[in-house]
Structure formats: structure tokens, C-alpha cells
Amino acid sequence: GAIGPGAVPSVGPGPSGPLTQGPSSTFGGRTGAFLRPPEGYTHNRKHMFIRQNIQSLRFFRTTPAMRCPYLPHRLETKLVTELSGPDAISQHDTLTDAGFRRSHHFVYKPLCDGCRACVPVRIRVRDFEPSRAQRRIQRRNEHVHASETQALATGEQFSLFSRYVLTRHRDGDMADMDFDDYRAMVEESPVETAIIEFRDDSADGRLVGACLVDWLSSGVSAVYSFFDPQDPRRGLGTHMILWLASAAAKRGLPYVYLGYWIAESTKMAYKRSFRPLEFFGPEGWMELPAT
DSSP states (O other): OOOOOOOOOSSOOBOOOOOOOOOOBTTBOSSTGGGSOOTTOEEOSSOEEEEOSSSOEEEEEEOOOEEOSSSTTOEEOEEEEEOOSTTHHHHHHHHHTTTOEEETTEEEEEOBTTBOOOEEEEEEGGGOOOOHHHHHHHHHTTTEEEEEEESOOOHHHHHHHHHHHHHHOTTSGGGGOOHHHHHHHHHOOSSOEEEEEEEEGGGTTEEEEEEEEEEOSSEEEEEEEEEOTTOGGGOHHHHHHHHHHHHHHHTTOOEEEEEEEOTTOGGGGGGGGSSSEEEEETTEEEEOOOO
């Protein structure tokens, strides 16, 4: 399946509130250790600041509540900050390590009232070994080759993206994206971003999958992936994550960041098959227990 960016709404921000821990679900809160008030933290009723280091002061805002794309009858609110200036890359590294995700020029983290279901997860690359089922998927896709390209949107990518979204996420907000929206998702990035294209050599090099990724000092972050939805048994989504794990290992990078995992969401169940998988909770990154 896809690893979604959870696009930040373009409407104005809701009022920023104090950082508090709400009721927690399994593995603790979404806010995590990073959002506990550190030294140099101040807040009032309208604004919220977290001091990252002595050189920078980062402003966060909350988005208006919107329908949750994963859990029915739930509302989603995000904590958001913009990546800008000469420290954008280092701030992205820091915030990714604190469980945030990037979308366009922003990074965000779910901060929903009364819900802590979204858990940031990442593969620990040095200890990862594909399972028997994952090795079968690799053999099934032995004719698929990957190539890293610039983060530039193409019509070919958008056609595949549209087919994927309309088949797998027809009820989501991304189903309404046109080419300009897709191009913005791909090209609006202040960090080191690329697209990994997956082509089937047995079908004249046809594009069968793509993954928008951010390269970090600590690993690779899968921002969004999509693939040909016609043959789900082929396991293209899993194949792309396996490729990312291999690419990270070759670069000496320790982690593949897979975004958020929700225990109640069947769409995210595939993430648990990549072991060892770490989750970010109130005590920082810890290994997710096997079921």
C-alpha cells in the first residue's frame, strides 16, 4: 500500500494550544517525548514555540479538525511547522527523528483530541532480513528495475498515480488531485527529495510503481508510494519498500521511515511485516513487539 503524505490543509490555522498528553492508546501518545515541554519552551493561548537549539526558534500551529482518512467517525488535527531557511535540512532531520512527516514545505504530526492511534514507525535496516513471503515477492518482481530520478512530475507518473488512488483510496482527499496538485506534492520540497521509478522490463519498460522519498542523514523517508493496482498479488508496494531498505543499507543509513501505523487500520497492516520495526512513543524510539 501507499505511504501517504497527509497533505496539510491550505486553510488558515486553528488556534494553537498548549502541548498536553491526551488519553493514550497502545504504545502511548502521538505527541511523544519530543513534544513534552523542553527547556526554553513557552506558550500562551494563541502561539506556541519550541526551541530546537540556540540558533533557531520554531513556530508551530494546529490545523482545523478534518475528517480522519483512516478511522471512521474521527476527526484529525495536525501540529504543523514550515521548513524554510538555511537550516531546513537539519530541522527536517531533527523533526523526522521526533516522529514528524513532510508534506510540501511543511512537516506535521497528528495531534488529535482524544486519539493517539497514529504511531510513527521505521525499519531498523542493520537487523532487517526479508521474510520468506517477502523473498517470494522479490522473485515475483525480478523483471522490475528501479531508477532514482529528480523530483520532477511527469504525465506518466500522474496517470499511474490517478489509477492507484481511484482504485485504492477513492474516498480520500487525494482522489480529487489534478496534475498541478500532483506536481506540487512532488516538486515543492526544501530538502533532498527524489522519485524512485519502478519499471517492468518484461512489459517494454512500463512504469508500474513510484515512490517519492526524502534522503535524510539517518535514513530514507518514504513520503508517498503508488503502483499499478491491477494485480495486487504481485506485491509491488512491498517490493518498493524492500528496495528502499536495500538502498539504505548500501548507503550506510540506519532507517527506513514508513510514516504512521494505526493498529486498527487494515490499510496499514502491511507495515508490521517489516521486522524489526520501531515505533516512536513517549519514551522515544522502541521496537514494536511482535504480534
